[in-house]
Amino acid sequence: MAGVIDDYVAALRRDLDFDPPLARRLADEVEAHLWDAAEADPSGPSPEAQQRAVARFGLAREIAAQFAADAIDRQAKRTWMMLAATVAVTFIAMRLRVLWLDDFGASMSALAPLIDRYAFIAALAVGVIGWFVCRRSLAPLAICLGGLAASIAAGIARAGLFADGAPLHVLLAAAGEIALIGLLSWHVFGLHRRLRRTAMLRNAQ
Amino acid sequence: MLKGHLDAIVLAALEAGPAHGYAIIESIKRGSASTFDLPEGTVYPALHRLEEAGLLSSAWMTPPGGRRRRLYSLTKAGSAALADRRKAWSRFSQAVDTLLDEDRPWPA
Known part of the structure; x- marks a missing residue:
């Protein structure tokens, strides 16, 4: 027993x-x-x-809730760092694409350049405001993730990267931003899970 | 009120040397003449938080014939942080003592 x-x-x-x-x-x-x-x-x-x-x-739940609250702070910090890295790499990849497109004049869509640019700017603005106003909130991170994903998808569609045989450095930059957006999604999802778990533990007390 | 100072109290409890969670709690109870009789489990989130911040290090130790325990020690950064917190507490407590002094009520 x-x-x-x-x-x-x-x-x-x-x-x-x-x-x-x-x-x-x-x-x-x-x-x-x-x-x-x-x-x-x-x-x-x-x-x-x-x-x-x-x-x-x-109570076990009280102890676990304290650990969960501390884990949120760590997870939020990691997620914001990942967001900053994704923004930087997306910006570099965007500039490389634009330089390459200027050389070749290969814009495939009228809408794609607008989404590429303004979704990125919107994500950057929300990210900066979110950092100063609500660092532990999921909303600004989720909006930034959406904006960056839209910008990256539009940028790749705009350049027709993988169809037109783009230079290696442009392809590597695009691969980097795709990898980072994947990691960022994983971190945002992790933060969402921890916030939900902490709320559950606190409500159960 | 104690919760805001728990990290500093835990750092101070480890100043004498490495200790495990149970010994730290006992040391806090003894040192405060049982004034700080907080739920014993609350010390563990503090220990992990301080370790994450690099103020403590920890390792498993098994004494001969004894139970395996995790021992926590102050790092150099932890000693420096304790010194800083002592200074801050000293300023704060002197200010509160002055304000609450019965012989010299505040405001004057």
Whole structure:
């Protein structure tokens, strides 16, 4: 039969499932802590002593919610850094495409250059405002992601990059922006999951 | 109110040397004469936050015949941060003492 401490550690591990390495590490730390506390109890490590040790430790969900809140800050920071890198590489790729297109005069669509330019500018503006106003919010990041994805797609369509045999440096820049937009999507999705998990843990308290 | 100072208290608890979570909590309870009887689990998010910030380092240790525990130590940056927080707290507490002094009520 599982003891009080085992049950508590299992609950904590479940509540920390948003970060499996942290859940494993903390489960081991907390288990050692609770046994130390139970053994220090005047009655010895009895089920009652285990119960008291668990009660003094606090609710598993409260502890997990604090970790989740800290994880949001770290995830938000990483996501903003990824956004900055994506903006920089998209800008460089855009300039390289424009230089190449000027050489060849190969604009395929009237709409694509407008989307390429203004979706990028809109994403940049939302990103700058979001950074100063609501850094932990998902909305500016999601809008920037959409704007940059539209700009990149329009830029590639505009240049007909992969059909017309563009120079290697233009293709590499385009591949770089596609890779970064993929990574940025993954980070934004990760932040969304952590925000949702933290809200769930807080509401369950 | 304690929550805002927990990081500094944890850093101070580790000044004497490396310790694991349970020992840190016991040290805080003893050092504060049980005034700070916070839920013991709240120290772990603080420890991880301080480690992420580079103010603490940690490693698993298993004493002979004992239980495996994670020991936390102050880094150089942690010692410097503790010194800064001590200075800030000293200024803050002196200002509050002055304002709350019964012999010299504020505002004058």
